[in-house]
Structure formats: C-alpha cells, structure tokens
Amino acid sequence: EAKGAGRGVAKYFSSELQSEQEDKVRLENDLRAAIASKQFHLMYQPLVAAKDQRLVGFEALIRWEHPERGFVPPPVFIAMAEEMGLMMELGQWVIEEACRTLAHWPEPITVAVNVSPKQIVMPALPNLVSQALARHKVPGNRLELEVTEGVFLGDNSATLDTMKRLRQLGIGIALDDFGTGYSSIGYLNKAVFHKLKIDGSFVREASTREENVAIIKSIVQLAKSFRMNVTAEGVETAEDFERMRDLGVDTIQGYLFGRPLSYERATNMVASFAARKRA
Numbered sequence: 539e540a541k542g543a544g545r546g547v548a549k550y551f552s553s554e555l556q557s558e559q560e561d562k563v564r565l566e567n568d569l570r571a572a573i574a575s576k577q578f579h580l581m582y583q584p585l586v587a588a589k590d591q592r593l594v595g596f597e598a599l600i601r602w603e604h605p606e607r608g609f610v611p612p613p614v615f616i617a618m619a620e621e622m623g624l625m626m627e628l629g630q631w632v633i634e635e636a637c638r639t640l641a642h643w644p645e646p647i648t649v650a651v652n653v654s655p656k657q658i659v660m661p662a663l664p665n666l667v668s669q670a671l672a673r674h675k676v677p678g679n680r681l682e683l684e685v686t687e688g689v690f691l692g693d694n695s696a697t698l699d700t701m702k703r704l705r706q707l708g709i710g711i712a713l714d715d716f717g718t719g720y721s722s723i724g725y726l727n728k729a730v731f732h733k734l735k736i737d738g739s740f741v742r743e744a745s746t747r748e749e750n751v752a753i754i755k756s757i758v759q760l761a762k763s764f765r766m767n768v769t770a771e772g773v774e775t776a777e778d779f780e781r782m783r784d785l786g787v788d789t790i791q792g793y794l795f796g797r798p799l800s801y802e803r804a805t806n807m808v809a810s811f812a813a814r815k816r817a
C-alpha cells in the first residue's frame with residue numbers, strides 16, 4: 539500500500555519534471571531564435587529630479603513578447619540567456635538600441651541600461667560600448683549602466699577593471715537594487731559607482747516600517763560621503779515621493795511619475811518637457 543503510493547508519487551513527479559524540462563527546452567529554443575532575429579523592444583521609464591520634478595532621463599527595460607506565451611518577465615529570460623551563453627549578444631542589442639534612441643533625444647536626457655554580471659566581466663565591453671556610442675554620435679556621459687550587487691560574486695578584479703574603463707568613457711555606473719543583495723558596502727569606496735539606486739521594496743515599506751526610513755537615511759548619508767547620487771525606485775504614491783525627497787534622495791523613479799513607456803510615448807514626454815522649459 540505505502541509502497542504503491544510511493545511509486546505513484548515518484549511517477550507523478552517524474553512526468554511533471556519531464557514536462558517542465560521539455561517546456562524549458564522549448565522556451566530556450568524560442569529565446570535562441572528571438573535573439574538571432576532581435577524580437578525584442580525597449581520600454582523607457584522616466585526619472586525625475588526630486589527637487590523640481592524635471593525629467594532627467596529614462597531607464598531602458600527590455601521586453602520580449604513571445605508569439606504564444608505573451609509577456610515573458612525579463613528576469614526569467616535574462617537568466618536563461620546568461621545560462622545559454624547568449625547574454626553578451628542580447629546585452630549588445632540593448633546597448634545599441636539605447637544609443638540609437640539617445641541620438642534622437644536632446645541633451646541632457648540620459649538613458650540607463652541594465653547590464654548583467656556576465657556582461658560586465660567581459661574585457662571587451664568598454665570597446666563595444668564606445669563603438670556603439672560612436673556609431674550614433676552620442677557622448678558617453680548620456681549613457682548610464684546599472685549593475686546589481688551580483689557582479690561582485692565573480693572575478694572582482696576583472697569586473698572592477700571593466701567598470702573603471704567604462705567610467706573613463708564618461709559613462710555613469712549605478713549600483714541597482716541597493717539594499718536587497720549581499721553586503722556590498724565594501725565596494726562603494728572603489729570609486730566606480732556614480733549612483734546608488736535604492737530598491738523599491740525599501741521605498742514602499744518605508745510608509746509602514748520606521749526601520750526602513752532609518753535604513754534609507756543611512757544609505758543617503760553613505761552615498762553622499764562617497765559623492766554618489768541617490769535614486770529611489772518604485773515610488774508609487776505622493777507620500778513615497780515626499781518622504782524620499784525629504785530624506786535627501788536626488789532622483790525619483792516609479793509608477794507615480796510614469797510606467798515604462800514605448801519609444802514613441804517617451805519621445806512625446808521628452809518633447810513636452812522641452813516645450814515646458816522654453817515657456
């Protein structure tokens with residue numbers, strides 16, 4: 539009886555696992571084809587200055603609309619591309635596309651691009667980025683790269699070296715999702731980051747948990763002592779915005795000021811901002 543049930547469970551799990559495995563292989567094949575034929579697009583989420591709410595730039599966020607499955611969350615297919623050794627190729631497409639967009643938008647609007655740990659460790663990255671900038675005649679200081687604390691799990695000296703060479707091109711590097719990962723405070727004094735982005739989970743929880751306000755206060759102080767800017771992500775309400783501004787955060791990003799927008803809608807936002815500035 540117990541033996542039989544055990545066999546049944548084992549059988550159930552093995553077929554479940556098998557179909558999960560088959561599904562993953564299918565998605566991997568689709569991703570490979572999508573990368574080869576560039577079936578992606580970028581959405582652009584606005585960043586505004588905390589002090590006067592002027593538009594300062596956008597974060598580019600990749601989107602993959604699978605023909606049958608629809609929207610696939612970026613963290614899912616980014617992890618797959620990394621595993622499959624295709625992240626450099628996919629990441630290069632993102633950088634090229636961001637530079638193409640920047641060429642159409644006026645200074646001083648910036649575009650931030652997320653780069654994965656697999657990209658940042660590659661010694662070829664600074665050259666590839668500088669070629670993309672040159673192709674579109676965009677100065678390095680209009681492009682920002684965002685990395686997460688995960689970059690410090692690998693070969694740190696290669697990573698730091700790549701980041702320093704990127705900074706020499708005038709490119710800003712932000713430490714993304716700050717506060718959620720491994721303790722990376724020890725890396726802040728390496729002079730490679732120009733900005734810290736406080737993770738949205740802290741920002742939103744600051745409304746209910748006093749400890750999070752204290753954490754954000756100390757992150758801001760830490761950043762200032764290293765001459766870094768601070769962005770708060772995931773700002774959804776006017777209260778979140780005012781709290782972050784009063785805590786000394788420089789830049790605000792979140793649904794309150796805009797969801798990720800298509801290139802066309804982001805371009806309209808840039809234009810209406812420019813018009814407002816002239817008026």
Ligand code: C2E
Nearest residue numbers: 599600612613616632652653654772773774791792793798
């Ligand atoms: P991230 O870089 O931290 O990007 C911010 C994420 O928070 C985005 O999710 C954005 O849509 C979402 N978000 C923005 N404002 C709000 C808000 O007010 N409330 C809430 N709840 N969420 C908000 P998305 O686009 O799904 O991207 C998820 C992650 O995928 C990104 O996190 C980034 O780590 C990664 N990713 C996206 N595009 C790329 C890419 O081109 N390359 C690489 N390597 N990673 C990417």
Ligand code: MG
Nearest residue numbers: 597652684714
């Ligand atoms: Mg980011």
Ligand code: MG
Nearest residue numbers: 714715735771
């Ligand atoms: Mg983030």
Ligand code: MG
Nearest residue numbers: 714715737738
């Ligand atoms: Mg995040």
